[in-house]
Amino acid sequence: MKQIYDYIDSNFNNFLEDLKDLLRIPSISSNPEKKGDVRNCAYFAANKLKEIGINKVNIFDTQGHPIVYGEWLGAPGKPTLLIYGHYDVQPPEPLELWKYPPFEPVIEDDKIWARGATDDKGQFFAHLKSVESIFKVEGTLPINVKFLFEGEEEIGSSNLKIFLDKHKELLKCDAVLISDTSLYEPGVPTITYGLRGLCYAEIEVEGPNRDLHSGSYGGAVINPLNALTNIISKLKDKNEKITIPNFYKDVLKISDKEKKAIKKLKFNEKEFLSSIGLKNSIGEKGFNALERIWFRPSLDCNGIWGGFTGEGAKTVIPSKAFAKISIRLVLNQNPAKIFKELEKYLKSLAPKDLKINVKQLHGGDPAIVPIDHPVIAIASKSLTEVFGKETCFIREGGSIPIVVEFMKKLKAPAILMGLGLDSENLHSPNEHFSLTHLRLGMKASANFIMNFANYKRK
Amino acid sequence: MKQIYDYIDSNFNNFLEDLKDLLRIPSISSNPEKKGDVRNCAYFAANKLKEIGINKVNIFDTQGHPIVYGEWLGAPGKPTLLIYGHYDVQPPEPLELWKYPPFEPVIEDDKIWARGATDDKGQFFAHLKSVESIFKVEGTLPINVKFLFEGEEEIGSSNLKIFLDKHKELLKCDAVLISDTSLYEPGVPTITYGLRGLCYAEIEVEGPNRDLHSGSYGGAVINPLNALTNIISKLKDKNEKITIPNFYKDVLKISDKEKKAIKKLKFNEKEFLSSIGLKNSIGEKGFNALERIWFRPSLDCNGIWGGFTGEGAKTVIPSKAFAKISIRLVLNQNPAKIFKELEKYLKSLAPKDLKINVKQLHGGDPAIVPIDHPVIAIASKSLTEVFGKETCFIREGGSIPIVVEFMKKLKAPAILMGLGLDSENLHSPNEHFSLTHLRLGMKASANFIMNFANYKRK
Numbered sequence: 056m057k058q059i060y061d062y063i064d065s066n067f068n069n070f071l072e073d074l075k076d077l078l079r080i081p082s083i084s085s086n087p088e089k090k091g092d093v094r095n096c097a098y099f100a101a102n103k104l105k106e107i108g109i110n111k112v113n114i115f116d117t118q119g120h121p122i123v124y125g126e127w128l129g130a131p132g133k134p135t136l137l138i139y140g141h142y143d144v145q146p147p148e149p150l151e152l153w154k155y156p157p158f159e160p161v162i163e164d165d166k167i168w169a170r171g172a173t174d175d176k177g178q179f180f181a182h183l184k185s186v187e188s189i190f191k192v193e194g195t196l197p198i199n200v201k202f203l204f205e206g207e208e209e210i211g212s213s214n215l216k217i218f219l220d221k222h223k224e225l226l227k228c229d230a231v232l233i234s235d236t237s238l239y240e241p242g243v244p245t246i247t248y249g250l251r252g253l254c255y256a257e258i259e260v261e262g263p264n265r266d267l268h269s270g271s272y273g274g275a276v277i278n279p280l281n282a283l284t285n286i287i288s289k290l291k292d293k294n295e296k297i298t299i300p301n302f303y304k305d306v307l308k309i310s311d312k313e314k315k316a317i318k319k320l321k322f323n324e325k326e327f328l329s330s331i332g333l334k335n336s337i338g339e340k341g342f343n344a345l346e347r348i349w350f351r352p353s354l355d356c357n358g359i360w361g362g363f364t365g366e367g368a369k370t371v372i373p374s375k376a377f378a379k380i381s382i383r384l385v386l387n388q389n390p391a392k393i394f395k396e397l398e399k400y401l402k403s404l405a406p407k408d409l410k411i412n413v414k415q416l417h418g419g420d421p422a423i424v425p426i427d428h429p430v431i432a433i434a435s436k437s438l439t440e441v442f443g444k445e446t447c448f449i450r451e452g453g454s455i456p457i458v459v460e461f462m463k464k465l466k467a468p469a470i471l472m473g474l475g476l477d478s479e480n481l482h483s484p485n486e487h488f489s490l491t492h493l494r495l496g497m498k499a500s501a502n503f504i505m506n507f508a509n510y511k512r513k
Numbered sequence: 514m515k516q517i518y519d520y521i522d523s524n525f526n527n528f529l530e531d532l533k534d535l536l537r538i539p540s541i542s543s544n545p546e547k548k549g550d551v552r553n554c555a556y557f558a559a560n561k562l563k564e565i566g567i568n569k570v571n572i573f574d575t576q577g578h579p580i581v582y583g584e585w586l587g588a589p590g591k592p593t594l595l596i597y598g599h600y601d602v603q604p605p606e607p608l609e610l611w612k613y614p615p616f617e618p619v620i621e622d623d624k625i626w627a628r629g630a631t632d633d634k635g636q637f638f639a640h641l642k643s644v645e646s647i648f649k650v651e652g653t654l655p656i657n658v659k660f661l662f663e664g665e666e667e668i669g670s671s672n673l674k675i676f677l678d679k680h681k682e683l684l685k686c687d688a689v690l691i692s693d694t695s696l697y698e699p700g701v702p703t704i705t706y707g708l709r710g711l712c713y714a715e716i717e718v719e720g721p722n723r724d725l726h727s728g729s730y731g732g733a734v735i736n737p738l739n740a741l742t743n744i745i746s747k748l749k750d751k752n753e754k755i756t757i758p759n760f761y762k763d764v765l766k767i768s769d770k771e772k773k774a775i776k777k778l779k780f781n782e783k784e785f786l787s788s789i790g791l792k793n794s795i796g797e798k799g800f801n802a803l804e805r806i807w808f809r810p811s812l813d814c815n816g817i818w819g820g821f822t823g824e825g826a827k828t829v830i831p832s833k834a835f836a837k838i839s840i841r842l843v844l845n846q847n848p849a850k851i852f853k854e855l856e857k858y859l860k861s862l863a864p865k866d867l868k869i870n871v872k873q874l875h876g877g878d879p880a881i882v883p884i885d886h887p888v889i890a891i892a893s894k895s896l897t898e899v900f901g902k903e904t905c906f907i908r909e910g911g912s913i914p915i916v917v918e919f920m921k922k923l924k925a926p927a928i929l930m931g932l933g934l935d936s937e938n939l940h941s942p943n944e945h946f947s948l949t950h951l952r953l954g955m956k957a958s959a960n961f962i963m964n965f966a967n968y969k970r971k
Contacts, residue, residue, distance in 0.1 A: 251728060255826040264790030270709060270911020273841050274811025275802035276786070277795045281745065281814050288746035291739070295732075328734070332722030335865045337735045344733035353732025356739050357829050362816035363837060368713040368874040370839050370911070371815050379821060381828050383731050407793045416826040453728020453828070 059501045062188045067494055070184050071162065073103070074493075077142075077176050078160040078169040084120055084143035084210045093206050096142045097121040100204050107187035109202060117214035120206030124225070128199045134510045135199040137228035138186075139461070140179025140235065141208030144171035145482045152484035165490045172488035174481035178234035178474050179204065181493055185500035197508035201228060208235075212457045219464045229512050230430045231461045232503070234496065236473030239320060239447045241489070244438030244499065246431060247471035249349060249450035250458060252384035252421035254393045255357075258283070258401060261375045261410040269370040277408045279376040280361050286404045286411075287356055287378060294340045297354050297382075299400045305387040309350045312426050316448040317345060349450035353383045379416070383452065390418035422459040423450070424468040433510060434470045437502035441495055472499065517959045520646045525952055528642050529620065531561070532951075535600075535634050536618040536627040542578055542601035542668045551664050554600045555579040558662050565645035567660060575672035578664030582683070586657045592968045593657040595686035596644075597919070598637025598693070599666030602629035603940045610942035623948050630946035632939035636692035636932050637662065639951055643958035655966035659686060666693075670915045677922045687970050688888045689919045690961070692954065694931030697778060697905045699947070702896030702957065704889060705929035707807060707908035708916060710842035710879030712851045713815075716741070716859060719833045719868040727828040735866045737834040738819050744862045744869075745814055745836060752798045755812050755840075757858045763845040767808045770884050774906040775803060807908035811841045837874070841910065848876030880917040881908070882926040891968060892928045895960035899953055930957065 063070075082096035083089040097114055104112045104125035112125040120143060128135070147157035147170045155161040160169035167177065182202075189196055203226065205215045219226065239245045262279040263272070292298055309317075322345045324336060336344035339351055347353065361376030363369035382397065384390060398413040405411040424431055426448050435446040451471075458469050474496040480486045521528075540554035541547040555572055562570045562583035570583040578601065586593070605615035605628045613619040618627035625635065640660075647654055661684065663673045677684065697703045720737040721730070750756050767775075780803045782794060794802035797809050805811065819834030821827035840851060856871040863869040882889055884906050893904040909929075916927050932954040938944045 253728075253828070255828070262791070267789060268911060269811075269813045269815060269839055270711075270841060270909070272789070272806065273813045273839070273910060274809055275794045275796045275805040276789065276791055277793075278813050280817055281749070284742040284745040284814065284817070287739065287742040331725060331730070331734065333720070333734055333866045335735075336733045337864065337866065338733045347733040348730065351732055353727075355727045355731045355736050355828075355830055356742065356820065357727060357827060357831075358820035358822045359738055359742070359834070360818045360822040362814065364816045364818040364835070368837065368839070369815060370711070370713070370813075372813055373816075376817070377822070379826065381727055381731070381826070383728060406795065408791045408795065451728070452731060453726060 056502060056505060058192045059188050060498050062192050063184070063494065063497050063501070066188070071167065074167065074177060074180050075160040077180065078167070078171055079158055081158045082143050082171070082206065083146050084207050085146060090120070093120045093143060097123050097204070097206055100142050101125065103183060104202055107183060108190040109200070115218065117218065119214045122206070122215060122218055123202070123204040125202040126200065127196060130196060130199050133198045134229040134507055134512065135201060135227065136504065136507055137201045137203060137226060137231045137465070137467070138179070138182045139203050139231055139233045140182070141175045141205050143206040143209050144174070144176070145209050147484070149484060154485055162490070166487040167490060168485065168487045170486050172486050173475040173479040174486065175208065175235045177488035177493055178496070181234060181474060181496035182232065182500045185497045185504060188497070189501055189504060197505055200504070201226065208457065215457060216460055219460055223464060226465055228465060228467050229510060230467055230507070231465065231469045232472060233458065233469055234472050234474045236451065236471045237475045237477045238473055238492065239449050241476060242442065243444055244442040244446040245449055245473055246435055246438070246446055247449050247451050247473055248426055248431060249423035250421060250454050251352070251452055252388065252390055252459070253417055253419040253454045254382040254384060254390040254397065255415070255417035256380050256394060256397060257414045257416055258378045258380060259375060259412040260405070262408060263372065263374050266374050267372040269372050272372055276372065277406065278372045279409065280373060282406055282409050283359070283361065283376040283378055286401060287380070289404050290354055290380070295338050296340070297352065299393070299396050301396055302352070302393070305389070306352060307386045309346065310426070313350070316426060319445070320345070320447055320449070348452035350385060352385050352388060355381055357381050384421045386421050386423055388421060390420060394418065419454045419456050420459050420463065422462050424470070428468050430468050430470060430507070430510060433506050434472060434503050437506055438472065438499050441499040441502055514960060514963060516650045517646050518956050520650050521642070521952065521955050521959070524646070529625065532625065532635060532638050533618040535638065536625070536629055537616055539616045540601050540629070540664065541604050542665050543604060551578045551601060555581050555662070555664055558600050559583065561641060562660055565641060566648040567658070573676065575676065577672045580664070580673060580676055581660070581662040583660040584658065585654060588654060588657050591656045592687040592965055592970065593659060593685065594962065594965055595659045595661060595684060595689045595923070595925070596637070596640045597661050597689055597691045598640070599633045599663050601664040601667050602634070603632070603667050605942070607942060612943055615944070620948070624945040625948060626943065626945045628944050630944050631933040631937040632944065633666065633693045635946035635951060636954070639692060639932060639954035640690065640958045643955045643962060646955070647959055647962060655963055658962070659684065666915065673915060674918055677918055681922060684923055686923060686925050687968060688925050688965070689923065689927045690930060691916065691927055692930050692932045694909065694929045695933045695935045696931055696950065697907050699934060700900065701902055702900040702904040703907055703931055704893055704896070704904055705907050705909050705931055706884055706889060707881035708879060708912055709810070709910055710846065710848055710917070711875060711877040711912045712840040712842060712848040712855065713873070713875035714838050714852060714855060715872045715874055716836045716838060717833060717870040718863070720866060721830065721832050724832050725830040727830050730830055734830065735864065736830045737867065738831060740864055740867050741817070741819070741834040741836055744859060745838070747862050748812055748838070753796050754798070755810065757851070757854050759854055760810070760851070763847070764810060765844045767804065771808070774884060777903070778803070778905055778907070806910035808843060810843050810846060813839055815839050842879045844879050844881055846879060848878060852876060877912045877914050878917050878921065880920050882928070886926050888926050888928060888965070888968060891964050892930060892961050895964055896930065896957050899957040899960055
């Protein structure tokens, strides 16, 4: 390994020049005017793949932005690794808040500053350069490698989902390696091994068939606003347990291994809460804040509206009221099943004379790669060796839909080897990426590829 | 009386020509461009007063539109009646829905069609013409009469309130006669004797100091939307009783006289509800819909908002959430006292980590003139004689702030002798006023004035 590390160290500054070229392309997927730049970025990435030794590279056109695919299958009998990244970026606005122009990368303070530096160009670049370095030092790769770069992650990955369905055979692999998440703390190697799922619903309630004057009717007729607040307030009990029937039936318990992993993190709940102006974690009894977010399902009202919401006092009883409710799911909850239970329950809570309509807006499966899965063990060992610290295992309270898609469709474990930091302003002005983490990421990636050669799929 | 009635009948068509002239003036108080028309209308009304024999007439300028005041005090030792009306009107828009132009009055189907016909030009006009008729027939009036016409009723009467404070002596009287409400049913003489008061509050709650992602925080922190729905749901119990401490302490019971008056109305609850698409009256146990609206306080959420309210699914836990809450009050509840109890109660309901801010937007006293008050008895007898039907006594679930102001400031009972109908499109296109009710109103007004001469203030 030492030779590979040395190669990375001695070429690191040249690598940065390549990364700067990549970051100069304003591949803003949400901006139709940048369609050409997004395409240019796809070609740039494809060319890079060819340059480093990936012998078969294709650009697949989609209804939206192109998908870049490359493969090197020169290690028959050996495991296959699919490396995913996205070359599209968030819009840079508001421009006036940037210290340097967003598409003119600058190196300062051991960081590279530009839109896309940490999300996700800088992160997937680490794997590109690790593969290049192995090729240069070893003349070959010990495993088969497939690269998949999409240009629509920031706008929902809808074409990648279609692509996955169509090209399951092409993308077949033993593991998917993704660097698009964060380290738990600077310098601490981290693997995200669990994601919550989502069931998102919109509720519409209707009482009287028109808006009424609260003087002429108040006290004698159903008020959809009061009725809706009553219904929502019944979705959780006073211990913050969700009251939907059968809701917790499929929920997996936190394993001993996971409990140990949490303990090691020395999570500072007080600090976590004070960063958002709070003193107390309010949630399900018997769990701390981290366990609540990572391991337990949750229910939140994400929006509510109805009646008069302008300045001053209007005495209206509105005909209708609305709310959005999202439920975060954990294994083995099923979004479709949960939505059905939610809908039935909401209807059962509606009083006489209240029509209620419940619509599912979004659903996503929860996913984990068991903490003791052998590919996780290999990745963890590589990270520990390179970073010089024990790898920590975290979950993510949110959902990363594409990760779940990979796992479901390719039936391969995903390794979320995040190299960013939550503080690196992804999606805000002054995005940046730590060069220390980039260099460590390249070495960890190389280490993992070398060791993954010995992995045997069960 | 017969001579007076005959005079009214034989001059009714001429009277209508005067009313048409009054209705032709587009005295839209809310429209700054119509300021001149509003002023013209004040002068027109002042001239009419002089024409009919009111010997002292003044136009008082205010910060807004003028107040017209006239008095005839030629009956010393006799009671004084203050007749109130408003000469301003609602905007006519949308114009395309009018059958006839709003300011070109047309007589059709025993109705006069124009903006202001029923609200309130046509209604106060009845009293003007009754006074004129008595003058013509009797050569004098049996009582002292004061007229007060304002031009800002449709925009809140704020300058009239100041005027009342300033001119208590000028306006001193034994009763205030107001026709600006509705008959219970066509042809049924009606006195509105009770109004509910109002306490209107806006609530702002704040949890985390910024909007959060419901994936990364959901289940572990307070969600202001859920917290607000919990708080609002606790303001009433399952029997729809308001749970604010000490809330019902001052509420007067429904008297036997009032119970009898309600019975006589033969209120059809089913019809009332089906007109707004409902089947059930939902409200305080032990009362029917009418009792709930007229005699019992009520609490309604009039508006609620927070979080994401656009199309689709956004998984946000917002920092703040808002609601508007109004409470309708009955005698002897006090808006200021109730607001304090509400504020204290809301704060007591707020969970840890939720900041709550409660602001009073509006307060108004409830008011009644006891159903057996002698002035009400005289007015009721006059109406019954003229309409040929027993006068019915109704309350109003809403508030008419200016009526309460008169009663409080002048310490005189208000007689709400409504001549309109709720179906006469006040505030909508095609406003109209029944000529039958106008004629009966003139006669009832004359009858009342003649009989009021015998009233002795206690």
